[in-house]
Amino acid sequence: MNKILILVKKELNSYFNSPLGYIVVSIFLLITGWLFIQGFFVSAQASMRSFFGLIPFILMFILPAVTMSSWSEEKRSGTVEVLMSFPISNFQVVLAKFLSNFIFLGIMLALTLAIPSMISNLGAPDKGIIMAGYLGTLLLGASYIAVGLWVSSVTKNQIVSFITTVAIVFAFYIIGNSFILDALPAFIGEIGKFLSFSTHFNSILRGVISLSDIVYYISIVLFFMFLNTNVVSSRKWK
Amino acid sequence: MITVENLTKKYSDFVALSNVSFQLEEGEIVGILGPNGAGKTTLLRILVAFFEFDSGEVTIDGLDISNPLMQQKIKSKIGYLPEHAPLYDDMTVLEYLQFVGKMQGIDTELDEKVFSVIAKCGLKEKKNAEISTLSKGYRQRVGIAQALIHDPKIVILDEPTTGLDPKQRIEIRDLIKEIGKTKTVILSSHILPEVHSTCSRVLILNNGKIKADDTPEGLENMGQADSRIHIELDRVPENFVSKLNSHEMIKGVEVSGNNIVVITENKVDLRQEVAKMIIENEIGLLELIRKQADLEDIFISLTKNDE
Numbered sequence: 001m002n003k004i005l006i007l008v009k010k011e012l013n014s015y016f017n018s019p020l021g022y023i024v025v026s027i028f029l030l031i032t033g034w035l036f037i038q039g040f041f042v043s044a045q046a047s048m049r050s051f052f053g054l055i056p057f058i059l060m061f062i063l064p065a066v067t068m069s070s071w072s073e074e075k076r077s078g079t080v081e082v083l084m085s086f087p088i089s090n091f092q093v094v095l096a097k098f099l100s101n102f103i104f105l106g107i108m109l110a111l112t113l114a115i116p117s118m119i120s121n122l123g124a125p126d127k128g129i130i131m132a133g134y135l136g137t138l139l140l141g142a143s144y145i146a147v148g149l150w151v152s153s154v155t156k157n158q159i160v161s162f163i164t165t166v167a168i169v170f171a172f173y174i175i176g177n178s179f180i181l182d183a184l185p186a187f188i189g190e191i192g193k194f195l196s197f198s199t200h201f202n203s204i205l206r207g208v209i210s211l212s213d214i215v216y217y218i219s220i221v222l223f224f225m226f227l228n229t230n231v232v233s234s235r236k237w238k
Numbered sequence: 239m240i241t242v243e244n245l246t247k248k249y250s251d252f253v254a255l256s257n258v259s260f261q262l263e264e265g266e267i268v269g270i271l272g273p274n275g276a277g278k279t280t281l282l283r284i285l286v287a288f289f290e291f292d293s294g295e296v297t298i299d300g301l302d303i304s305n306p307l308m309q310q311k312i313k314s315k316i317g318y319l320p321e322h323a324p325l326y327d328d329m330t331v332l333e334y335l336q337f338v339g340k341m342q343g344i345d346t347e348l349d350e351k352v353f354s355v356i357a358k359c360g361l362k363e364k365k366n367a368e369i370s371t372l373s374k375g376y377r378q379r380v381g382i383a384q385a386l387i388h389d390p391k392i393v394i395l396d397e398p399t400t401g402l403d404p405k406q407r408i409e410i411r412d413l414i415k416e417i418g419k420t421k422t423v424i425l426s427s428h429i430l431p432e433v434h435s436t437c438s439r440v441l442i443l444n445n446g447k448i449k450a451d452d453t454p455e456g457l458e459n460m461g462q463a464d465s466r467i468h469i470e471l472d473r474v475p476e477n478f479v480s481k482l483n484s485h486e487m488i489k490g491v492e493v494s495g496n497n498i499v500v501i502t503e504n505k506v507d508l509r510q511e512v513a514k515m516i517i518e519n520e521i522g523l524l525e526l527i528r529k530q531a532d533l534e535d536i537f538i539s540l541t542k543n544d545e
Contacts, residue, residue: 006340010326017328078324082384085286085318086341087310235289 003088004096011100015066021104028062028108036115046123051115052133052205056173056198059105059141064165066104067148068158070097071232076156090233094225097149098142105141109134129207136204139217140197144169146224153231173197239264239392239422240285245294247280247446254280255291255446262439264391267418269433270426272443273541278426279321281443282396285424286318299391314343317385321396323377327370331361331380334369335387342388351387359383359413375406382413393417395425399432411436430533440533444541457536459505464489466529467500467512472522474498481515496524 015021074080148165176196181189200213240262247255283289287309296303359379399407442450490501
């Protein structure tokens with residue numbers, strides 16, 4: 001356990017020792033802040049609905065940019081060989097990489113808390129809905145990260161890793177869209193709806209936090225972490 | 239310490255190692271020598287449990303490496319420097335070694351241990367330098383320091399001196415000899431003098447097979463290569479060359495200008511006889527020297543003609 005924390009600390013340090021971490025966080029805050037404020041005074045509602053409407057798409061590009069180097073850079077530079085020579089299991093390393101990226105997401109989201117605190121001063125937003133929105137965003141982001149880390153473990157090339165992750169995450173998001181579902185046979189449509197990131201995210205956004213949504217996201221994360229561990233154990237990344 | 243029996247490793251159709259067997263005792267410095275692509279790195283990666291293998295048995299300090307439950311225990315007994323000394327470039331030397339120390343499970347006296355390897359590997363001046371700014375020689379030292387920090391019984395170094403200048407190479411070589419006084423060291427190289435001056439034992443690997451396993455001196459006496467007598471004369475008459483050629487112990491004669499090279503079996507010494515022939519033919523002798531096959535010739539003869 002202790003070794004996982006040491007690795008998490010090292011990973012987080014490497015984000016914030018380089019400009020990358022600051023650039024990603026700044027761009028994220030700039031885009032989310034701008035897009036939210038733009039419509040906020042026009043609609044004149046003390047709600048974060050538009051914020052949570054946009055965030056799945058913003059994170060769709062921000063998080064793959066964070067995860068793209070996690071494994072591919074270790075493989076390209078060969079440090080993965082040193083990492084794997086430490087007395088630590090493959091799954092522990094995968095878990096550490098996931099946790100460090102998840103904490104990074106947490107830091108980014110914590111910095112957006114300025115928005116709800118501003119709204120609270122201007123009106124009386126439904127705090128429960130906002131809290132549910134943040135929980136949903138964390139769960140959705142965790143799934144993006146798990147997909148991104150798995151893709152990163154398959155390739156040595158960061159650009160390939162970025163684009164593939166965006167594509168997979170996008171596909172998972174839109175299969176729950178009614179526009180797509182209507183075109184599919186009912187049975188497949190149900191599966192698509194169940195598997196989609198958006199169905200569960202929207203259900204949480206409504207303020208209904210059901211166990212099945214939480215279990216869904218945790219299963220997605222564990223499934224991609226399992227794939228990730230398999231790729232890392234097989235060492236077939238020549 | 240390390241036992242390898244009938245080890246075979248394939249990459250789909252390509253056989254990287256085939257039926258490799260050897261045993262290493264505690265305190266040996268072993269050089270694994272072979273041309274590029276001979277299977278050196280594959281073998282070392284198997285020994286550090288980084289790669290799995292197809293058949294055979296590998297035990298390290300009595301523990302079976304193919305048993306996943308043993309791998310973490312085995313890993314903590316080994317210090318490993320992969321090829322090209324991969325390091326985290328954004329860390330300083332000190333940060334990196336502290337990180338590795340913690341990952342190796344050192345929880346008491348971490349700082350003492352870090353400073354001790356820093357001193358041992360000559361990194362004192364560079365301890366606060368960012369790794370990306372280090373020269374190749376210093377990177378290699380950081381990599382070796384990383385392999386030593388948890389005081390492992392076995393140290394495995396993959397091409398520790400490749401890409402270094404001669405001065406750096408000598409420094410790293412001395413460092414390896416120093417490490418070898420207390421630990422089992424396995425290093426791979428394709429540079430022969432390297433292995434000759436550092437190792438107590440040499441394994442020659444070619445196309446995934448062990449071609450020779452001996453001390454450097456033992457290898458030089460293997461006699462598979464030729465011995466040559468280099469002669470410089472004031473003139474080279476035709477009939478003298480044909481006389482040399484007709485000698486039953488001489489395998490061949492090469493003439494270029496006034497220089498002749500007489501080739502014999504490695505253990506044969508014909509200096510006296512050749513000198514006598516020169517004088518009998520009233521030719522002026524300027525120089526005569528015998529060169530026995532060195533490790534390099536043996537190496538070439540062992541690794542050629544082998545598909």
